Amino acid sequence: MNFHAPIDQDRASAVTLSPTIPAGRPHSKTGRIGVLLSNLGTPDATDTRSIRRYLAEFLSDARVIELPKWKWYPILYGIVLNTRPQKTGANYKTIWNTEKDESPMRTICNAQTAALAQAFADEPRVAVELGMRYGNPSIESALEKLVAQGCDRIVFFPLYPQYSATTTATANDQLFRALMKLRDQPAVRTVPVYYDEPAYIEALASSIEDHLSTLDFEPDVVLASYHGIPKRYAENGDPYPQHCHETTRLLRARLGWDDKRLLTTFQSLFGKEEWIRPYTDETVRRLAGEGVRRIAIVNPGFSADCIETLEEIDGEVREIFIHAGGEKFSHIPCLNDREDGMAMIEDIVRREIKGWL
Template sequence: MQPPIPQHRSADRIGVLLVNLGTPDAPQAGAIRRYLRSFLWDPRVVEIPRPIWWLILNLVILPLRPRKLVHSYASIWTAQGSPLLSIGRQLQHALQHALQQRLGESAAVELAMRYGSPGIDTGIAALRERGADKLLVLPLYPQYSATTTASVFDAVYDNLREQRWPPELRTINSYHDRPDYIEALAASVRQHWDTHGRGDLLMMSFHSIPLRCLELGDPYYCHCRKTARLLAEALSLEPEQYRVSFQSRVGRAKWLQPYTDKTVVELAHDGVRKLDVICPGFAADCLETLEEIALRYAQDFQQAGGQQLRYIPALNDQPAHVDALLGLIQQHLQGWSGDAASATDVGFRDAQAAAAVPVLYA
């Protein structure tokens, strides 16, 4: 007796996988330890020989660090859980709705985390269950780094390597200089100024990475500087009206500078009283923005003599952010065969707009 013939996919469907860094499942030491173990053991994140790093991680960091982070995570936790995850879900649903309006039922969007839950394996499996045979991976890191974006791709490739019939695959490396992303950032700053008044100076704080990454050819620093320059131009800022800095460094090695924590203190000492801070590298608010910037560095700024540090929220699920990501997705779906790719030229309003893309985003 012959085994039953499996039911194969019969229609083209686009699957979009949004990926962010990750979060513990709860603001508790055990959950934080599991998250850190997964995150810090990634060789893309920490490029130290494995035997040496295993000792440091398991004998020093994991026994001590999680307990120190419990208060930090608890200070930002909400009734919906982790802000990064809950905001990610909202963004996923908004993009799903927008894509369905453009492509109909031939598009599916899922959210995954590089570390923690829901994992990349879970996200790909969910898209497969929804009939996706084409996979577009969008890491929610506007500026490319091997420590973040490449790590996402590693996990995706590892998953597809195990599949009998993997989907067609496309990946998005970065969107640090897209005009619609820059304008979304600029609009959020203008809205903040309209509501709260304009501060003495605008700080653009990006997550830092070890300086060695730049020396080895990582483009992240250059991407951050370009984002900052374009945002300053969109806001018509003179060089003395804004600063670029880098936050969240750990350890004793040199990281990208200037450091945000030191810079906010220096600015307070220099007479800056109201400091506006935006974090253009974070697509969704998380520990690094809500606790590190909005709470801890705000306190440091006041203790150094400043009056107020006002954090400008990440783009999160704002309509301008959804539109910018939708345009990015549509650009990368161009030319993909099947019904989904042919719908209204993959969502572009007219041929002239589609023809302008290589010029706008080169």
């Protein structure tokens, strides 16, 4: 029995010689890879209008405020956005990078992006851009830049070591919302959280040791202060608290400290409901009351110094500790664009694009 159908030569030639190529991006793939770094974001300026615009975007995110709109929006637009921008703007002014007229976070994130781009300078197929979850430059605009450069594969890297739906998840959400607008979508990989990566722990430990070596005092206690989330979010399954405690545990092991020398606390409370404990401000007040006179605070959950570390920790929390009887206080900078921190980010990116290059 003959299973080979006869070939219609004229029809085969027509198909071969006259392919239909849809309009849009060229049919052949470029093979370029885009790396999209992302962080929380920042207002464009310290004036009330800029702060209000930023806070409106941030606080209307259902991942951040898990309340029904009918319940939350009257509070947000009727109270919060009419009262909070003035205070927040004043706080930003105390840390603002006046030379570049931008927030420290934007300055640092731009430096991180430039450093990572330089690390891939010998690989022309890799392009690096920065996109903030809130404010500018947006995730959507960064994605557009990468696609315009011929990137048909994207590695998305939210710079949050510990996972939370309020940070990592909402950044991923925003990326995929941007992708939904594209007819010809690039392939995408999202970078896993790295709270227990050996290189991350080593970079953190080294940054702590380096900073403490510059001080004229030895801290009695060091606090690892992480951004908090409402207790209800954790009870509903957010793994963030466990990730934070594991980071601290690994840091203790690396530094050779016990749980009395390095404590885990949570900061940046918002609203009236209970957040995960212990709170950073209450802890420093308690320590001072117990006779602790010298402390330092590190922020392992922040990849770049920002208003929560520079103004809240090195400003408000420092003042709380001193007023409660403390004598010496030091804030340990975030990894920012430190060489070992950037080497860690580069290593993670190279691991994620393995097989694409």
